Amino acid sequence: MQEGHCPPGTTWYERYHEMIAEAQLADEVGFDIYGNGEQHFGKFTAIVSSPEVTHAHVAATTERIRLRPMSVNMIPFNHPIRIAEQTATIDVISKGRAELGGARSNNPWTLDAFGIEPSVTAAHRDETLKIVGKAFAGGEFEHHSDLYEIPPRTLAPQPVQASLPIHISATGIESHKRAGDVGIGVMTGNSILGWDYAQQCIDAYKEAIPGAAPVGPEVTNRLGFFSTGVNCAADRDEARAVAAPVALRFVEVVVGIYKKLAGMSDDYAYLGQIEKIEAHMDDIDYLVGVAPYITVGNPDDLIERAAKLHEMGADDVLWRVDGMGHDNNMKAIRMIGEQVIPALHAFPEHQNATR
Numbered sequence: 096m097q098e099g100h101c102p103p104g105t106t107w108y109e110r111y112h113e114m115i116a117e118a119q120l121a122d123e124v125g126f127d128i129y130g131n132g133e134q135h136f137g138k139f140t141a142i143v144s145s146p147e148v149t150h151a152h153v154a155a156t157t158e159r160i161r162l163r164p165m166s167v168n169m170i171p172f173n174h175p176i177r178i179a180e181q182t183a184t185i186d187v188i189s190k191g192r193a194e195l196g197g198a199r200s201n202n203p204w205t206l207d208a209f210g211i212e213p214s215v216t217a218a219h220r221d222e223t224l225k226i227v228g229k230a231f232a233g234g235e236f237e238h239h240s241d242l243y244e245i246p247p248r249t250l251a252p253q254p255v256q257a258s259l260p261i262h263i264s265a266t267g268i269e270s271h272k273r274a275g276d277v278g279i280g281v282m283t284g285n286s287i288l289g290w291d292y293a294q295q296c297i298d299a300y301k302e303a304i305p306g307a308a309p310v311g312p313e314v315t316n317r318l319g320f321f322s323t324g325v326n327c328a329a330d331r332d333e334a335r336a337v338a339a340p341v342a343l344r345f346v347e348v349v350v351g352i353y354k355k356l357a358g359m360s361d362d363y364a365y366l367g368q369i370e371k372i373e374a375h376m377d378d379i380d381y382l383v384g385v386a387p388y389i390t391v392g393n394p395d396d397l398i399e400r401a402a403k404l405h406e407m408g409a410d411d412v413l414w415r416v417d418g419m420g421h422d423n424n425m426k427a428i429r430m431i432g433e434q435v436i437p438a439l440h441a442f443p444e445h446q447n448a449t450r
Contacts, residue, residue, distance in 0.1 A: 096165050096321065098132045098141035100341065100418030107142055113421040115152060117428055122157035124432025125440075128411070129153060130165040130196060135205045140345055140418060147181040154189035162189055165282060165321075165413065166198035166264040170219045172209050175226035175243065176250075183231075183254045191255035196282060197223065198264035203355050213360035217270075218242065224261070224277060228310030231259050258313040260449075264321075267365050271296045275303025278314035282413060284321045287349060287388035288368050293320070297408040304447075316449045319411030320404050322390035326419060327430045331392045334427075338391040339379045341418035346376045346389075390414060394434040401439050410448045412439070 097117065101110045118129045131149050134141035143149060146164040154162055162185060167178055178197070186193035199216035200206060206213055222242045229236035230250040238245040265271050266285035274281035281300050286293040300318050307314050324342020328334035350373050357367035375381040383389050390400050390412070401412050416427050 096130050096132065096413050096415045097143075097417045098134060098415070099143045100140045101142065102418060102420050105420070107137070109421075110142070111149070113424070114149070115156065117416070117421070117424050118153045118160070119156055120425060120428050121432065122160040124429055125436045126160055126428070126432060128161045128163050128194070128413070129157075130163040130413075132165045133168050134202060136208060140341075140348055147185065150185050150193075151188055154185055154192065157189075159192075161192045161194055163194035163196045163260075163262065166196040166262075168200040168205065169197040169223035170200050170206075170209070170211050170216050172211075173223075175223040176230065176245065176248070178223065179227045179230035179250055180252075182227075182259065183250060183252050186254040186256060186259060187252050193254065193256070194260040194262065195227065196262045196264065197227075201266060201284075201356060202352060203359065213356060220263070221273070221277075224263070224279065224310045227261065228312070231261075232312045233257075258311065258315075260315045260317070261311050262315060262317070262319070265296070268295050268299045271299040272303045275300045275307060278304070278307030278309030278316075279311065280315040280317035280319070282319045282321060282411075283409075286320055286322075286386050287346065287372055287382075289386045292368075293387055293404075294407055301408055314449065316447055317410045318408065319413045320387055320409050321413045321415065322388060322400075323415045324389040324391055325414040325416050325427065326391045326423070327394060327397055327427045327435060329393060329430075331396060334393060334396075335379060335383075335391050337419055337423050338389075342382070342389045342391065343377060343379060345415075345418075346372070346382060350376055394430065394438075397431065397435045398438045401435075402442070405442050408445065410445055 097114050099110050131143040131146040133146050135144050150162045182195045199220040226238050235247050235249050237247045262280035262282055263274050264282045264284050271281055283296050304316050323345045324338045326334045326338035350369050353369040416424050
């Protein structure tokens with residue numbers, strides 16, 4: 096997963112073309128999925144505002160890696176039909192390698208600029224999932240609600256995949272349950288709150304998914320965990336030294352965002368728990384140990400971290416290799432591909448896990 100994080104002295108032009116090369120290497124060395132996040136205004140550590148464009152280019156220059164945005168903002172400026180059309184187009188271009196990853200948006204810079212109240216984002220996310228699911232099912236569909244009034248229409252183009260996987264980013268326990276209720280995959284983005292919190296999120300999803308009423312043609316039963324500051328090197332201390340500036344800056348940004356959101360809407364109040372991390376956000380050793388949010392070390396360290404998440408119930412690890420400079424990113428991608436991914440692929444699939 097990448098967001099166009101530019102180290103000092105790197106231009107946006109350079110970083111975008113570096114990301115393409117990094118995606119191509121990830122395809123070559125065995126990564127399963129590639130994704131950019133959707134963020135706006137180049138603030139903080141993310142500058143990819145149009146993942147549907149970058150993914151189209153990656154699709155045209157790779158052979159096997161799947162493409163999942165992490166995540167499309169499912170709020171009014173991205174109409175649900177446009178999301179479905181863009182995803183279906185990438186699925187056609189990639190010959191059936193597209194997935195959809197969405198989110199309600201947890202970036203107050205985005206919400207403020209587009210005039211969107213945080214209190215309405217969950218409702219728009221839920222409506223978008225229903226509409227996209229109908230569009231992907233094939234044939235004519237329509238939708239009638241207080242938020243969207245869509246007359247009978249047929250999606251064009253149709254996806255290549257009969258059941259294109261749908262996922263949602265989630266930070267709260269209730270959001271994990273909601274993903275399970277509607278039969279979609281979930282991507283956990285708030286594990287910074289600790290291993291116990293991560294397990295609660297997993298349990299909420301796993302308990303809900305068996306009774307799912309899917310919004311799409313079929314259930315996507317898959318849970319993945321985001322990690323930031325991801326780096327892999329033969330020497331653990333070297334890996335940590337290179338990744339620390341990126342990881343600590345990212346944590347600083349997340350603490351600021353979550354504290355602001357916690358005061359903006361009652362359904363974001365749980366993010367106020369981030370304050371317990373604030374006192375330690377300059378301590379890389381503490382952060383690596385307290386939660387699965389930062390993943391850095393030698394190949395054995397990464398395998399061990401992934402194995403622990405797998406034992407807890409996770410199906411995927413979504414590793415943000417970004418911001419360390421192109422050469423360091425490439426080294427990490429190659430080492431992960433050659434020395435970590437084969438071990439992860441040997442883990443048994445969880446019962447009923449699907450992609």
